[in-house]
Amino acid sequence: MAMLPCSSEQLIDAFGPHLNFEPPGGFAARGTPDRAVETHCCFCGQQCGVKLLVKDEKVVGVEPWEEFPFNRGKLCPKGVKRYLQNNHPDRLLRPLVRSGRGFAPVGWDEALDLVAERLARIQRHHGNDAVAVLGGASLTNEKAYLMGKFARLALRTRHIDYNGRLCMVSAGAGNLKAFGIDRAANPWADIAAADLIMVLGSNVSECSPITTDYIWRARDRGARLIVVDPRLTPIARTADLFLPVRPGRDSALLNAILHAVIRLGGLDLDFIAAHTSGFDALRQTVEGYAPERVEALVGIPAARIIEAAALWVQAPRTMLLHARGIEHHTKGVENVLACINLVLATGKIGKPGCGYATITGQGNGQGAREHGQRCNQLPGARDIEHPAHRAVVAERWGIDADELPGKGATAPQILEKIHGGEIRGLLSLCFNPMVSLPDAAFTRAALERLELFVAIDFFLSETARHADVVLPGSLQEEDEGTVTSAEGRVIRIRQAVQPPGEARQDWRIICALAERLGRGARFAFQSPREIFDELRALSAGGVADYSGITYEKIERQMGVFWPCPTEAHAGTPRLFEGGRFAHPDGRARFHAVEYRPPAEDVDEAYPIILTTGRVVSQFLSGTQTRRIGPLVDQYPEPRVEMHPRLAARLGIADGDRVRVISRRGELRLAAQVVQTIRPDTVFIPYHWPGEQSANRLTVRAYDPISGIPEFKVAAVRIERLEAA
């Protein structure tokens, strides 16, 4: 049983998080760096170019990489301070096994033998699917591919999924349904060239800061800006029109905007006729969403909705951008489809400065989902349930198509199956569900039921504390590979230093385990380049076709946009030019979306909407950023944002300690009274664990198509505890 091996306090004492700062005088005081390595930030899906400074085989600082075209040297606070995780005192340096009083170090052979033997034992007694694999969406494409192959070929389990399930899956599913392909339709350069930008559910200034620069470049040319968000985020403060939507009502609002567009005569009927199907059903549906009818539901006056429609219709070139704010819902896919309906109905896609993009959150949120880590997808973004797709992969892997496992459980479903006793063994690589999944008490109870939990990670995350065996893996700067940025641009990650101590590159660990499980011949890779060559060859003819991308070409072009079907092909920065979509008939699909309420709406007992999200100085579950001193100093602990009107009603002043209570649990934290949020909504960032975890409050409710949790709406009540 994967209970904690000792108290949390003892584990924190031994493994952190501890804060790392520059030494007095700074690293520069130690002399000129030996080299600067051009690579990318390890955090968000923007994947900014950065130069890592290396001295004595340690990363000691950063410099801007001004030639890299995406960010042209600009970085956010996380990118500037990321180097402080290398050479960090909390790094895992040796394999560890659970002992009577915590963890004891062991040699690699002992650890790998133990893992292979116990995984095999569980599968012998309970079947192959009694073991599951969880991966991370910050892994390189090479590692993501390897994880999928390892699960399906070495473990022969169908249960593999990844933490992108908490990030991009609603956008991906919506894009696939509407366009037949799951990738940002436009390169970010098109944002700067637009005449109107509509941003929905994205706090771009904090969560994807470099995108802000593209928006400002458009604004400098006179572009207009519409922001839809329950919070007056920093970017919203600069908007021409701010629509403070009530959380969970986005699809109704988008239908109302399209209703107004139709009234204004803004449809592009030629485009609809030539390049789409399904518009009649959509038109019928949006007839019921007159702005005057939905204004009370969405919390925005009809006049403002009509104004948004008019701005959209009048602008020759528009870009619509969205992120988790509209995707983290039980109707996340429907919200995405409602955005796409607006873009398609007005023919505003597939042109310079005109189109649509979803803003990927995680570092390799795009690539990590394309090459086989997802429970329903095979490499090349192939469909695991499609016989022809299965046949291609099976042949390449040298197995019969019948041997290839089918669709497995999503990451949250894997936790449910562990809780129910169906899955008994778990191997995870860089996934911290103790912080990132909803209803943290349930996640903990599930982990505690495991017979075997193996965690590969570079720090002992809150989840890895529950492991039976911990295998020390590598940071991004300790390995080679590629990732695919939010734009769909495949870029090179370059190794700057070796992993410290006895830590190993993750792909070597996976290959060594495959060998012990009797599949070594299929995992005889000597380098990430060899894995990439297998991946790209296998992707040929798939939706995400990387076959024409080589490491050399990426370096020459500063990235290659997929699809790229031949080595002579330059890549595809902009999709859908000429109105040609990726469905077999070349047409995009409209989807009529009826508004549905959130899974848990407010009521008398829990009258306030809780919505969760991020702050600029922290990243996701904080495994890395909660160890970097200057980032923690910038925002040391979670606070609950609330509007002065709500605060006054509850008798709360700025800084007071309060109790936020949902049906799952409660959280004690300080109130931050701000004008920048709806009075019926409170906001808590989710980067912290345990007693500070916003996910003690969130609800285990999922989108039926994408499986994404509803992080953006839960019902809570708030009580004042003590004055500041």
Ligand code: SF4
């Ligand atoms: S966190 Fe994102 S925006 Fe910030 S530097 Fe890194 S990649 Fe760029």
